[in-house]
Amino acid sequence: MPRPIPPFTEEHEEFRLSVRRFVQRELYPHASEWEEARWFPNEVFERLAELGYLGLKFPPEYGGDGDVVADAVLIEELAWCGSGGLAAGIGAHIGIALPPIWRFGTEEQKLRYLVPGIKGEKIAALAITEPDAGSDVASIRTHAEGAEGGYVVNGSKTFITGGVRADAIVTAVKTSDEGGHHGLSFLIIDRGPGVESSSLEKLGWHASDTAHITFDDVFVPAENLLGQENQGFYLIMANFQWERLLMALGAVGAMKVAFEKTLKYSLEREAFGRPIGKHQAIRHKLAEIATTVEAGRDMTYHALRVYLAGQDAVRDVTMAKLLTQRSAFEVIDTCLQIHGGNGYMTAYEIERAARDARLGPIGGGTNEIMSEILGRSLGL
Amino acid sequence: MTTTAADVTKPDFQGHRKHFIFTDEHQQLRESIRRFVIKELQPHSEEWEQQTFPNWVFQRMGELGFLGLDKPEEYGGQGGDYYSSLVLSEEIVHAHCGGLAMGLAVHTDMAMPPILAFGTEDQKQEWVVPAIKGEKILCLGITEPDAGSDVAGIKTRAVKDGNEYVINGSKTFITNGHRADVIVLVTKTDSDAGYDGFTLFLVPMDLPGVIREKKLEKLGMHASDTALLAFQDVRVPDTAVLGQVGKGFYHIMWELQGERMIGAAGCVAGAQHVFDRTLEYAKERTAFGRSIGHFQVIRHKFAEMATKIETARQMVYTTAWRFQNGEYPVREISMAKLYAARIAVEVADECIQIHGGNGYMKEYGVERVWRDMRLNRIGAGTDEIMLDVIGRSYGL
Numbered sequence: 001m002p003r004p005i006p007p008f009t010e011e012h013e014e015f016r017l018s019v020r021r022f023v024q025r026e027l028y029p030h031a032s033e034w035e036e037a038r039w040f041p042n043e044v045f046e047r048l049a050e051l052g053y054l055g056l057k058f059p060p061e062y063g064g065d066g067d068v069v070a071d072a073v074l075i076e077e078l079a080w081c082g083s084g085g086l087a088a089g090i091g092a093h094i095g096i097a098l099p100p101i102w103r104f105g106t107e108e109q110k111l112r113y114l115v116p117g118i119k120g121e122k123i124a125a126l127a128i129t130e131p132d133a134g135s136d137v138a139s140i141r142t143h144a145e146g147a148e149g150g151y152v153v154n155g156s157k158t159f160i161t162g163g164v165r166a167d168a169i170v171t172a173v174k175t176s177d178e179g180g181h182h183g184l185s186f187l188i189i190d191r192g193p194g195v196e197s198s199s200l201e202k203l204g205w206h207a208s209d210t211a212h213i214t215f216d217d218v219f220v221p222a223e224n225l226l227g228q229e230n231q232g233f234y235l236i237m238a239n240f241q242w243e244r245l246l247m248a249l250g251a252v253g254a255m256k257v258a259f260e261k262t263l264k265y266s267l268e269r270e271a272f273g274r275p276i277g278k279h280q281a282i283r284h285k286l287a288e289i290a291t292t293v294e295a296g297r298d299m300t301y302h303a304l305r306v307y308l309a310g311q312d313a314v315r316d317v318t319m320a321k322l323l324t325q326r327s328a329f330e331v332i333d334t335c336l337q338i339h340g341g342n343g344y345m346t347a348y349e350i351e352r353a354a355r356d357a358r359l360g361p362i363g364g365g366t367n368e369i370m371s372e373i374l375g376r377s378l379g380l
Numbered sequence: 381m382t383t384t385a386a387d388v389t390k391p392d393f394q395g396h397r398k399h400f401i402f403t404d405e406h407q408q409l410r411e412s413i414r415r416f417v418i419k420e421l422q423p424h425s426e427e428w429e430q431q432t433f434p435n436w437v438f439q440r441m442g443e444l445g446f447l448g449l450d451k452p453e454e455y456g457g458q459g460g461d462y463y464s465s466l467v468l469s470e471e472i473v474h475a476h477c478g479g480l481a482m483g484l485a486v487h488t489d490m491a492m493p494p495i496l497a498f499g500t501e502d503q504k505q506e507w508v509v510p511a512i513k514g515e516k517i518l519c520l521g522i523t524e525p526d527a528g529s530d531v532a533g534i535k536t537r538a539v540k541d542g543n544e545y546v547i548n549g550s551k552t553f554i555t556n557g558h559r560a561d562v563i564v565l566v567t568k569t570d571s572d573a574g575y576d577g578f579t580l581f582l583v584p585m586d587l588p589g590v591i592r593e594k595k596l597e598k599l600g601m602h603a604s605d606t607a608l609l610a611f612q613d614v615r616v617p618d619t620a621v622l623g624q625v626g627k628g629f630y631h632i633m634w635e636l637q638g639e640r641m642i643g644a645a646g647c648v649a650g651a652q653h654v655f656d657r658t659l660e661y662a663k664e665r666t667a668f669g670r671s672i673g674h675f676q677v678i679r680h681k682f683a684e685m686a687t688k689i690e691t692a693r694q695m696v697y698t699t700a701w702r703f704q705n706g707e708y709p710v711r712e713i714s715m716a717k718l719y720a721a722r723i724a725v726e727v728a729d730e731c732i733q734i735h736g737g738n739g740y741m742k743e744y745g746v747e748r749v750w751r752d753m754r755l756n757r758i759g760a761g762t763d764e765i766m767l768d769v770i771g772r773s774y775g776l
Contacts, residue, residue, distance in 0.1 A: 003705065005698060006400055103383040231385035238388045263774055283771035290770055291715040298694040299687075305400065312392040319687040374686055375679030377393040378659060 005297075007069050007305050015070055019077040022051065027081035034207040035352065038199065040086050042123070042165065045093065049120030054094050058102055062110055063118040071095070072304055075246050079253030082349055084356025085208030087250060092161035092208075093117065095246045097124035097170050100186065100239050104227035113168050113188060125166035127157035127213060128236065134159075135369045137172075137236060138181050142215065144173040150221040151175070151187060156214045159363075163211025164197045171215075176230050184232035187220045194218035204355030240365065241313055244321040247364045248300040251324035251357070255293045255331045258353050262286065262335040265342075282338060289331050296324040315377045322370035325360030332357045401463050401701050409449070409464055413471040416444060421475040428603040429748070433480045435517065435559055438487065442514020447488055451496065455504055456512040462704040465489060466696075469642050470649040476745060478752025479603030481646055486555045487511065489642040491518035491564045494580065494635045498623030503582060507562055519560035519585075521551035521609065522632060529765045531566070532629065536611065538567040538579060545569075545621070547583065547614040550593075553759075557607025558592050560585050565611075566632050569625060578628030581620045589614035600751025637710060639760045640717040641696075641703060647724035647756050648693045654749040655685055658731040661744075672734070681730055688723040695719055711773040718766035721756035728753045
């Protein structure tokens with residue numbers, strides 16, 4: 001076994017192999033079917049819960065393991081399922097929607113949402129983006145009006161991963177008319193009267209249910225306020241770091257899978273009397289890919305280490321996200337090229353990987369937003 | 381425990397992030413090297429660009445113990461780990477003199493390691509001990525006028541004659557070639573033995589028949605002296621053989637790993653240095669009513685550059701960590717070298733662009749960085765050779 005790169009230990013590397021085996025045996029065989037169905041069954045969550053995979057980073061008192069690094073392993077290895085949408089559907093629940101409940105929630109909220117979430121019995125989604133507010137989070141319009149015992153919510157959210165199936169929607173709302181970031185709050189909205197979800201058709205991520213959600217006079221009890229009123233911006237800020245790290249880890253995994261697959265193909269496929277990989281142009285393409293994967297991995301693991309050390313990791317995470325999302329799309333496109341006509345065919349699954357990777361430079365903050373954050377971090 | 385807004389980690393872009401390979405001692409070393417470089421070397425950089433840097437730099441750095449940071453104490457070194465050598469290569473950029481950095485690296489990280497690794501005790505006493513003191517200067521001879529990337533194609537011959545070898549041939553692009561006291565020379569001793577027909581020699585540069593033919597004019601790295609050398613019937617005793625007869629090719633392939641590693645580290649440092657200077661410029665220079673760095677297009681250029689530099693740095697550190705732990709990570713070294721060399725050139729070019737017309741002028745020193753950095757995609761193995769090494773490591 002190669003020397004594990006910190007923060008991973010030998011135990012984590014063993015865990016990595018067992019996660020990979022599980023993903024290859026139990027998820028990968030169904031990926032095509034689920035892609036076609038535009039849906040993966042909820043049993044996936046139940047099975048993951050059974051294996052303890054949904055609670056890896058959460059504290060034992062809520063049913064978790066308290067090992068953030070193991071969670072990073074899981075996220076990277078999920079790439080072997082061959083479906084970005086499936087990996088995203090799982091990641092959205094455990095990596096994006098549950099963490100703010102864990103970090104900012106009251107004890108009672110954790111018992112109601114985190115515990116069943118870790119058991120795979122209650123699925124959560126995080127809803128920030130709106131039809132008219134993407135990168136510019138401050139322009140959110142979904143509104144929560146104070147009412148007797150709680151709030152009444154009106155508005156709509158879009159591009160919400162897991163948003164069709166989610167039982168609980170952690171939703172960013174305006175609770176004050178004050179401009180900018182200051183009037184934002186988060187509410188945990190249970191599925192119920194006035195909450196409507198519809199599925200969106202997309203370029204890739206077909207196995208994931210990506211929703212447009214409307215809230216029509218939805219009553220939300222006061223105890224479902226997550227964190228402090230009007231302090232929602234900090235929740236977003238805190239959450240983004242982990243979300244972007246997950247995306248970076250996922251991209252590293254996806255690049256690795258595509259590389260290994262393409263390497264194998266290029267040693268088997270012959271042209272002009274030898275394996276195509278033995279032609280220098282292809283050899284160099286694969287060498288470029290391998291270098292890009294290594295670069296993405298080294299940068300991502302660094303960001304992960306800074307994050308785990310409890311230091312501010314904004315700059316490192318932002319760099320890792322920017323680098324890996326762009327790299328993954330480029331790398332997988334080159335893998336598609338090396339596959340030639342076969343690469344264009346659905347059967348080889350590389351076109352799916354390319355479509356899936358295209359989301360990376362948009363989701364979780366666009367490349368342009370990443371550059372904006374980094375530029376500002378330099379005082380520009 | 382519930383987190384509140386007040387507990388959320390706030391951005392701290394000035395915060396110091398210590399990489400796991402470094403200790404506080406490395407940090408102290410870093411500071412002391414930097415102080416020395418800024419105080420004693422940097423003031424001369426313009427002059428040295430014109431005339432190449434003087435030999436007293438070696439003596440002074442030897443005196444301070446900077447030439448043997450990671451070398452064994454028994455030969456006068458500091459006995460530090462590999463990371464301390466990395467620190468030197470990162471801090472020497474503050475001299476703002478690429479040729480100087482290269483001349484030193486050839487001495488400490490290219491010519492010296494094979495003597496330590498393969499040399500006899502006598503050879504180490506004769507060359508390494510004074511080299512660490514800065515009293516003797518080393519160089520390394522691999523490339524020839526007709527053999528660059530294709531190392532196996534070299535023609536310099538060493539023919540056994542009794543207890544001696546007679547060497548004939550020529551070497552080119554030899555850094556320190558004019559000032560060096562000794563050269564680690566790659567020769568062919570058996571032209572029928574393929575890769576097993578090469579032998580290294582330690583050839584004193586004052587022997588009869590060693591001819592320093594000319595100083596080569598270059599695009600950049602002006603502070604370094606680069607030589608074309610000729611060897612005409614140079615006689616050396618067989619005690620001049622470095623390592624095993626017939627194993628020279630493998631010895632030099634080993635040497636190249638350290639050369640590429642330190643080269644990659646130098647690229648990251650060079651890129652960071654020109655980035656920092658350009659960032660300062662972008663904050664001061666105004667256009668259309670504000671500092672140019674506050675235009676989104678320029679801001680994003682910096683974001684892109686910072687990401688590239690940090691990525692290259694992480695590749696170098698992770699690979700250095702493998703290196704220090706006794707691995708022989710040829711693949712990862714090749715990747716780090718390829719990536720770092722490319723981004724250093726890209727960053728330097730982008731920094732010229734941000735400087736506009738000033739960037740094209742010598743005065744601002746940015747065009748020099750590009751000229752210096754441009755070598756890295758060629759020296760120590762071209763980009764194309766790196767790709768070939770990486771590709772072949774996967775069985776391609």
